[in-house]
Amino acid sequence: MERRNDTRDAATAPAQPPSEVVHDRFWAQDLRSAIRCAAVLLGLLLLIDWGAGTITALRALLWTTLAVLLFLVLYPTRVSVSEGRLVARGLRGTRRVRTDHLVSVRCLDGVGQRLVLRDSFGARVEIDPRVLVANPPLWHRLDEDARVSARRGSLSCGATALRRVSARIDRETARTVFKVSGLD
Template sequence: MTATAREARAGRRLAGGCAALFLGLMVTLDGCAGTLTVVRAGLWTGGAVLVLVMLWPPRVTADERWLTVRGPLGARRVRVDALVCVQRYGLVAAVLELRDVRGHRLRLPMAVLEADPVLWQAVESGIRRSRERGTLLTGRRVAAAAAARVDARAAEILHASGLG
């Protein structure tokens, strides 16, 4: 079974909307100033494409063994059932860093995991298997705290929806 982050669709819409807004605003302002040319319109279009690429959310997938994050500049993978280290960075915009026995590293915002409990379940089961195999050297407390944070967020969502 493969879990995929569900919040990506909203992020893609936001990225597309921001790029379209940028392009529309710049072409309108340039046209009102009387300085719009084909070359300048091409430059504004290139700028809009750059905005789109910068804001495009990464695609996050997880299965029994791998957590993969595909972004505009490539993909990063980490083997979740052979983790060596789990670290957390930041307070407000927390990021979870996972490192496996092969030296692969992956940083993932906690907000992505909090928004998708199925994705978190795949990651958490990999962390559990790493702990059972004895490969997880550091980060047991970080993993436990991350699990508590995701569970608390899921409980908030259930309560707000009237299901919990």
């Protein structure tokens, strides 16, 4: 029996048979907000220019370009998680990481926090931790796969970052429960 040499990239090969995919349930809302912000900026700039009597085709093009740039900055990344895989679709393309083969998880602090996930196949994905906080099913799936990576011994650094995200999600969940129950 002859062995066949499979040259597929392990990062794009299915982890296991397809399972339930969990999506960011607020992505469409965030997209609408980005569109509204860009439209309001464009409308205000055109209105001010028109009111001042200085509107020209070139200035309208400049304001439209500015509004489009704002939209591009605000465009949300669409995050989905299934068993063994996290997919982030944004303007720069689609990035995938095998969550059951994580090597590192880092939390980048700064103006906008980012959670950077790397797998043993060299794939890298950056997501906003607020997506996980707002979508507990996404976090649950990611956390389960990160535990699989830790049991396998591939997750060399990232336990602290995962604990911080977990604590943040627990705080937000408790705050929501208190607010809903009137104990706020």
